[in-house]
Amino acid sequence: MINLVRRNLLIYFRDKSTVFFSMLSVIITFGMYIFFLGDMYARSISTTADIRFLMDSWIMAGILGVTSVTTTLGAYGNMIVDEAQLKTKDFYSAPLKRRTIAGGYILSSFVIGLIMSVLAFVFAEIYIVLGGGELLPLTTVLKLLGLMLISVLSSSSFILLIASMLRTSSSFGVASTIIGTIIGFLCGIYIPIGSLPTEVQWVIKFFPPAHSVALYRNLMMEVPMQTFFAGVPSNYLDSFKTEMGLHYEIGAYTTDFAFSILVLVSSAVLFYSLGILLLSRKKKK
Amino acid sequence: MDKVIEVHGLKKSYGEVEAVRGIDFYVERGKLFAFLGPNGAGKSTTIDILSTLLQPDEGEVTITGHVLGKEDDRIRSSIGTVFQRSILDDELTVLENLYIRAKFYKKSKSDLKNSVEAAAEATGVTSFINRRYGKLSGGQRRRADIARALVHTPAIMFLDEPTTGLDPQTRKSVWETIQRLQKERGVTVFLTTHYMEEAAGADYVVIIDEGKIAAKGTPFELKETYSRDTIKIEPIDYECFTTQLQESQTIFKTSGGTITIELGRSLDAIPILEKYRDSIKSFEVVSGTMDDVFINITGKEIRE
Numbered sequence: 001m002i003n004l005v006r007r008n009l010l011i012y013f014r015d016k017s018t019v020f021f022s023m024l025s026v027i028i029t030f031g032m033y034i035f036f037l038g039d040m041y042a043r044s045i046s047t048t049a050d051i052r053f054l055m056d057s058w059i060m061a062g063i064l065g066v067t068s069v070t071t072t073l074g075a076y077g078n079m080i081v082d083e084a085q086l087k088t089k090d091f092y093s094a095p096l097k098r099r100t101i102a103g104g105y106i107l108s109s110f111v112i113g114l115i116m117s118v119l120a121f122v123f124a125e126i127y128i129v130l131g132g133g134e135l136l137p138l139t140t141v142l143k144l145l146g147l148m149l150i151s152v153l154s155s156s157s158f159i160l161l162i163a164s165m166l167r168t169s170s171s172f173g174v175a176s177t178i179i180g181t182i183i184g185f186l187c188g189i190y191i192p193i194g195s196l197p198t199e200v201q202w203v204i205k206f207f208p209p210a211h212s213v214a215l216y217r218n219l220m221m222e223v224p225m226q227t228f229f230a231g232v233p234s235n236y237l238d239s240f241k242t243e244m245g246l247h248y249e250i251g252a253y254t255t256d257f258a259f260s261i262l263v264l265v266s267s268a269v270l271f272y273s274l275g276i277l278l279l280s281r282k283k284k285k
Numbered sequence: 286m287d288k289v290i291e292v293h294g295l296k297k298s299y300g301e302v303e304a305v306r307g308i309d310f311y312v313e314r315g316k317l318f319a320f321l322g323p324n325g326a327g328k329s330t331t332i333d334i335l336s337t338l339l340q341p342d343e344g345e346v347t348i349t350g351h352v353l354g355k356e357d358d359r360i361r362s363s364i365g366t367v368f369q370r371s372i373l374d375d376e377l378t379v380l381e382n383l384y385i386r387a388k389f390y391k392k393s394k395s396d397l398k399n400s401v402e403a404a405a406e407a408t409g410v411t412s413f414i415n416r417r418y419g420k421l422s423g424g425q426r427r428r429a430d431i432a433r434a435l436v437h438t439p440a441i442m443f444l445d446e447p448t449t450g451l452d453p454q455t456r457k458s459v460w461e462t463i464q465r466l467q468k469e470r471g472v473t474v475f476l477t478t479h480y481m482e483e484a485a486g487a488d489y490v491v492i493i494d495e496g497k498i499a500a501k502g503t504p505f506e507l508k509e510t511y512s513r514d515t516i517k518i519e520p521i522d523y524e525c526f527t528t529q530l531q532e533s534q535t536i537f538k539t540s541g542g543t544i545t546i547e548l549g550r551s552l553d554a555i556p557i558l559e560k561y562r563d564s565i566k567s568f569e570v571v572s573g574t575m576d577d578v579f580i581n582i583t584g585k586e587i588r589e
Contacts, residue, residue, distance in 0.1 A: 010381070089372060090366075090368065
């Protein structure tokens with residue numbers, strides 16, 4: 001399986017366009033943020049200087065969450081292409097177990113998601129520091145890396161489920177475009193969840209990647225929030241958190257760290273099981 | 286006689302379409318075996334079944350003594366397949382492609398290196414082994430595909446239309462490589478083709494049409510049975526000559542001023558030539574070809 005993972009990684013990273021397109025939504029989000037969204041958010045909240053560090057951290061947390069979805073999507077694209085070009089025939093005519101082949105794709109998508117998330121995180125920290133913010137404390141970095149594992153696991157399982165239902169390169173292309181377009185909304189990064197209609201808010205609250213975004217925000221915004229909200233009554237902070245999607249309100253319940261982790265882990269278990277089931281049915285002739 | 290492949294009563298349908306409708310044949314060890322047929326005759330379906338990719342609806346197949354459907358992994362280790370389409374990875378070099386595939390067969394490290402080198406040498410890919418597969422020419426890709434099929438030194442090599450889509454010169458050199466592998470290394474070669482000259486160069490030919498075996502034999506036997514030698518004559522006076530032929534009740538065909546007469550055997554040309562020697566401007570005796578065999582058996586011309 002390691003051999004196949006190595007192959008899939010080489011193919012993904014050697015094709016610059018795959019890498020670029022799987023980061024496209026992220027690049028667009030980032031571009032929109034620098035050019036106008038950032039200013040808009042900052043002005044709507046406050047005009048003080050500290051806001052930049054806070055908002056930079058907010059958007060970068062969102063970008064990390066989206067990266068885990070779009071890069072694993074790009075990685076599963078290889079699986080669809082291999083099948084459409086009948087490259088899998090070569091694997092099936094060798095003494096390889098089918099589950100080894102499927103496992104190779106799943107594992108490589110996970111590894112690709114992880115590598116790209118780490119790269120995105122490094123980039124995010126550089127951007128935040130250049131903008132006058134501070135580096136994340138080491139303990140938080142370690143927590144964030146742990147969260148990254150769970151976040152990529154959940155996103156990759158979600159994409160596996162989608163990929164297992166598709167057969168052709170063109171249908172996968174359409175799915176990629178749709179996901180790339182709506183992911184920014186579904187994770188509440190283009191527009192903060194508080195400014196969206198209630199129906200859309202409900203979708204976000206049950207969309208697993210939105211929970212990784214919320215968790216990334218809590219970790220990355222901890223320090224700037226302490227500075228920014230120093231001396232401000234805690235109900236202000238709570239309503240800021242609700243408005244900007246650091247936690248979600250489901251009825252009277254407010255989601256916390258443990259709840260979001262639970263959403264991510266259970267969605268991973270559910271989607272992986274469903275995805276593998278669909279994949280094994282697809283292979284039967 | 287050592288049979289490496291034995292097929293009995295093989296059937297496969299896709300819904301309503303019966304692709305293979307009960308075929309029997311066997312392949313002898315070390316021979317070059319050709320499966321000849323027009324597009325859609327069931328060639329690729331048969332090769333997919335033999336290379337364990339498709340499950341047959343009916344029939345028994347044994348490959349190197351292993352029963353298909355029961356000992357598939359054993360079979361997979363002893364066969365190498367060159368598919369109609371290129372299946373290696375464009376983004377990787379030939380060497381990387383070969384190494385990754387060689388590892389499918391659980392080899393030790395030194396074994397791995399040796400078998401990749403041997404396969405590369407046998408197919409002549411060494412000179413471009415570090416170039417990306419996607420940048421190669423059609424002929425180079427085909428050689429790399431064949432090297433991949435050889436990477437685990439299989440007893441049998443399946444090739445599905447290995448020379449289709451190549452220019453004539455490349456086709457010839459790929460074909461020579463295949464023949465050399467069979468002659469020098471004793472690899473049993475099972476290939477499908479729709480090129481007559483390739484079928485003519487095989488040890489044994491099975492002609493398949495509409496999912497059934499239409500004829501089988503060595504190219505020589507097939508030509509003996511299904512094709513006739515002919516004599517083509519260009520007469521001095523066309524009108525006069527055809528009248529003469531009609532009077533002697535000889536059956537003939539005409540096309541563009543030449544007259545073609547079918548012969549029982551080549552020697553039958555001599556009495557005809559002697560009889561009409563003064564009316565003949567030029568003549569040619571043509572021996573039967575695989576094309577004639579094919580047309581006579583299936584009633585169709587082979588399509589490219």
